[in-house]
Amino acid sequence: SVDNTARVMEAATGKEVARLAHQSPVLSVAFSPDGKWVATGSADKTARVMEAATGKEVARLTHDGPVNSVAFSPDGRWVATGSDDKTARVMEAATGKELVRHRLAGRVRVMRVSFQGASTLMMATLEAGSDPRGPDCGISHISIDPNELIRDACSRLPRNLTRGEWDQYLPGEAYRASCPNLPLEPQAK
Numbered sequence: 001s002v003d004n005t006a007r008v009m010e011a012a013t014g015k016e017v018a019r020l021a022h023q024s025p026v027l028s029v030a031f032s033p034d035g036k037w038v039a040t041g042s043a044d045k046t047a048r049v050m051e052a053a054t055g056k057e058v059a060r061l062t063h064d065g066p067v068n069s070v071a072f073s074p075d076g077r078w079v080a081t082g083s084d085d086k087t088a089r090v091m092e093a094a095t096g097k098e099l100v101r102h103r104l105a106g107r108v109r110v111m112r113v114s115f116q117g118a119s120t121l122m123m124a125t126l127e128a129g130s131d132p133r134g135p136d137c138g139i140s141h142i143s144i145d146p147n148e149l150i151r152d153a154c155s156r157l158p159r160n161l162t163r164g165e166w167d168q169y170l171p172g173e174a175y176r177a178s179c180p181n182l183p184l185e186p187q188a189k
Contacts, residue, residue, distance in 0.1 A: 001026060006040045008052050018055030022046065028069045032076040037093060039079045041067030047081040049093050059096030061089060069113045082110030099152070154179035161185075 001007070006020040006029045020026075024043035031038055031052065038052045043066040049059040065084030072079055072093065082088045088104040091097060104110075160182045166175045177184050 004042075004044075006038065008038060008055070017053060018050070020048070020050050020055050020057075022048070024066075027066060030070045030072055030079075032072045032093065033074060034076055037072075037076070039070040039072060039093070041070040041081060041083075043067075045083075045085075047079065047091070049079060049091075049096065059091065059093060061091045061096050061098055063087065063089070065109070068109070068111050071114045073115045078115075080113040080115060082113040084109040086110065088113050150179075154181055157182060159183065159185075 002025040004022045004024055004026065006022075006026045007016055008018040008020070009016050018038075020038060020040055022040065022042035022044045026040050026042050028041035029038060035052060037049050037058065039047060039049050041047045045063050045065060045067065047061045047063070047067045047070050048057055050057050059079075061079075061081060063081065063083040063085045065086075067081050067083050069082035070079055077093055078099075079091050079093050080088060081091065086106050086109055088110045090099045090102040092099070157179055160177050160179055161169070162185045163175050166173070175184075
């Protein structure tokens with residue numbers, strides 16, 4: 001709304017469940033595929049991810065212009081944003097950490113972002129100009145390679161999982177290095 005909020009309501013009753021506040025009008029809203037989170041884009045130059053049931057903010061990404069569009073990836077792990085600052089960006093939904101290598105920059109403002117499948121970000125741009133044929137429109141895309149995401153995560157971690165963590169999160173699988181560049185926990189004697 002132009003009242004600087006997005007609101008989550010129960011569909012059956014219209015009862016307000018959560019109010020998601022910004023400092024300027026909200027321009028775009030998207031639910032995660034599982035309905036757990038809501039992403040918002042605002043004229044206050046931020047995209048935010050909030051818990052749909054409580055309105056609690058879990059992540060924020062700042063742009064240099066109004067955020068016109070937000071979209072979740074099909075698995076709900078990533079949020080794409082499009083802005084008047086002429087960029088489309090991808091952030092991790094749970095943390096707000098931007099995947100800088102996946103930033104698309106152009107000459108015109110980004111009006112719409114979406115995911116095509118699990119790993120391709122689509123960006124639609126629009127520039128209103130003096131061309132009598134109408135505005136200049138374009139579509140760009142980038143692929144998000146899961147192996148690149150793993151390499152990026154491994155470059156930031158101080159260690160591999162311990163044997164206890166491995167058994168907790170990956171029961172039944174043989175213990176191994178998930179990040180080959182990091183040491184394994186020594187085997188108990």
